[in-house]
Amino acid sequence: MTTVLVVDDEPQIVRALRINLSARGYDVLTAYDGKTALRVAVDEKPDVVVLDLGLPDIDGVEVIAGLRGWTSMPIIVLSARTESVLKVEALDAGADDYVTKPFGMDELLARLRAAVRRATTQTVEDPIVTTATFTVDLAVKKVHRDGAEVHLTPTEWGLLEILARNPGRLVSQKQLLQDVWGPTHVGESQYLRVYLAQLRRKLEADPSRPRHLITEAGMGYRLEL
Amino acid sequence: MTTVLVVDDEPQIVRALRINLSARGYDVLTAYDGKTALRVAVDEKPDVVVLDLGLPDIDGVEVIAGLRGWTSMPIIVLSARTESVLKVEALDAGADDYVTKPFGMDELLARLRAAVRRATTQTVEDPIVTTATFTVDLAVKKVHRDGAEVHLTPTEWGLLEILARNPGRLVSQKQLLQDVWGPTHVGESQYLRVYLAQLRRKLEADPSRPRHLITEAGMGYRLEL
DNA sequence: GGCTTCCTTTACGCGTTCTTGATGCCGTGC
DNA sequence: GCACGGCATCAAGAACGCGTAAAGGAAGCC
Secondary structure, eight states: OOEEEEEOSOHHHHHHHHHHHHHTTOEEEEESSHHHHHHHHHHHOOSEEEEESOOSSSOHHHHHHHHHTTOOOOEEEEEETTOHHHHHHHHHHTOOEEEEESOOHHHHHHHHHHHHHHHHHGGGSOOEEEOSSEEEETTTTEEEETTEEEOOOHHHHHHHHHHHHSTTSEEEHHHHHHHHHOGGGTTOHHHHHHHHHHHHHHHOSSTTSOSSEEEETTTEEEEOO | OOEEEEEOSOHHHHHHHHHHHHHTTOEEEEESSHHHHHHHHHHHOOSEEEEESOOSSSOHHHHHHHHHTTOOOOEEEEEETTOHHHHHHHHHHTOOEEEEESOOHHHHHHHHHHHHHHHHHGGGOOSEEEOSSEEEETTTTEEEETTEEEOOOHHHHHHHHHHHHSTTSEEEHHHHHHHHHOGGGTTOHHHHHHHHHHHHHHHOSSTTSOSSEEEETTTEEEEOO
16 A cells, blocks of 8 residues: 655645545555654655645755655655745755645646656666766666776766766756755855866766766756767 | 636626537536635536636635635636736736637637646646647756757746746746746846747747747736647 | 875856847837 | 837846866875
8 A cells, every 4th residue: 555645734735635545545644844744754654755845844845855865755745836946946855746736636646646656667777877978887886988997986976876867857956966965065066067077077088078968057967868 | 528617797798608608518607706606616616717807796816816725727817908917916816817808709718628628638747848849848958949959048948947837828927037037026027028039039930920939918928839 | 104086175268148228119098 | 190018129248157277185095
C-alpha cells in the first residue's frame, strides 16, 4: 500500500485530501507544520509527500531541503497562484511537481500517481550517460574520454553528476550550488564558473567552444548529449 | 454531459444562453445573483461557470474568490465594455477568460469549449507546448522553431514560460509583471511591450501580425496555439 | 616537515542583457 | 475631427553575467 504524507495548515484541505486519498486506497499521514512533517517523514517513511508551501513555522522550501537531505521520495508542492517565485525555488530545492491552489482533486491524484510511478521505475534507469566526447558512469562514479579515465576532483564530480542526472535539461545555478556546496552558498555563482571551466578543460574537445557543457546565461547550465 | 452554470441578473441574457446551450447538449443551471450562484456551484458542481460581473448583491470578483477557495473549475466572465478595471481584477482573482458584452453567441461557445477542453486535459500535463510555428519544452527549457533551437534571454523565457503554462488562456499584465519582475514592478507595462516585441521577433513568422503571442488591449496577453 | 592536491577568492576584459526614453500608430471616446 | 490612452518599435547607455588566469590557503599524504 502507498503511504502519503499530507502537510498543510488548513484543516479543510487536509480533511478533503484525507477523504479522497483514503477512498482510493492510500494510507494517509498528516502534519500541520514543518517540524511535525519532518519528524513524521523520518519515523514513517511515506512513499510520497504532498506539501503546502505556506506553513506556520518553517518555510516550505526548507522543509523540502530537510527531506532532500536524506531521501529522494517524491514531493508534490501545493502553492497559491501568486507565489510563483516560490514555486521555482521549491522545484530547485528538489520538489518533483507542483499544483496551484485551488486545485482539482483529479489533477492532484493524477500527479500523485505519476510521481509514485516515476519513483518506482527510476531504479531501472541506465546509469551511464554518453556524449560524443565522453561518458559518465553514475554507478561507479567514473568518467572516460577516448577510452582513458579522466580524474575528477570531488567538487568537479559533484557538479557533473547533477548535470548528468538531468541530461539535456537546464539545471538552475541555484540547484547546482545548493546540491554541491549546500544551502549557505547559494549566490556564489563564481564557483560555478571556475569549476565549469575546469570540467570543460578536462572533457571538451575545444574548451573555449563547449559542445556539451553549455552555459545558459542568467539561468544555469545544461549537459547537451 | 457538460453542466454550465450561468450567472447573470438580466433575464433575457440568461434566456438566450439557456436556449443556445441546451440546443448544443449542455446542461444549464442558472442564478440571478452571487449568493445563489455560490450555493448552486457547491450543490451541483458544474463543469464551467459563465459569470456576469455586474450582479445585484455581491461584487463579481468576490464570487470568483468564493469559487476559487475550493475549486479550479473554469470561470468565463461576462462584462460590459466600460468595466475594464473590473475585468482585470477578475482575471487576477482567477477567472479563465472573458467576453465583452454585447457578445456573439459563437464567440462565447468557442471560449466555453476551449475552457472545458483545457480543464479536462490539464491532468495529462504535456510538458511540451506546440503551436503552428514553434514549440516550447517546459521540462528542458528550450524553444524550437523550424527545427532549430531559438536562444532566449532569462526574461524572455520567464515571460514565455508563464504564457505556455496557460495555453490559450488570457494572462493579465499584473500576473506577468509580478511573476517575472516581482511585486515591486507591477505597473511597468512598458517592460511587457518591449519583451513581447522581442519574443515575436524571435518566434512569430510575421512579427507585426502575431498569430500566437496575442495582445488583449488593456487586459494582458495570451498564447494562442 | 614538506609535498601535492584541491578549494576559495580576487581581478579584469568582454559580450550580452536589461532598462529607459523617444517616436509613431491605432482604436475609442468626446 | 481631435485628444487621449494603450501599444509597437527602435536605439543607446548602464548593468550584469561569463570566462579566464592566477594567487593564497587548507587538508591530506608520505
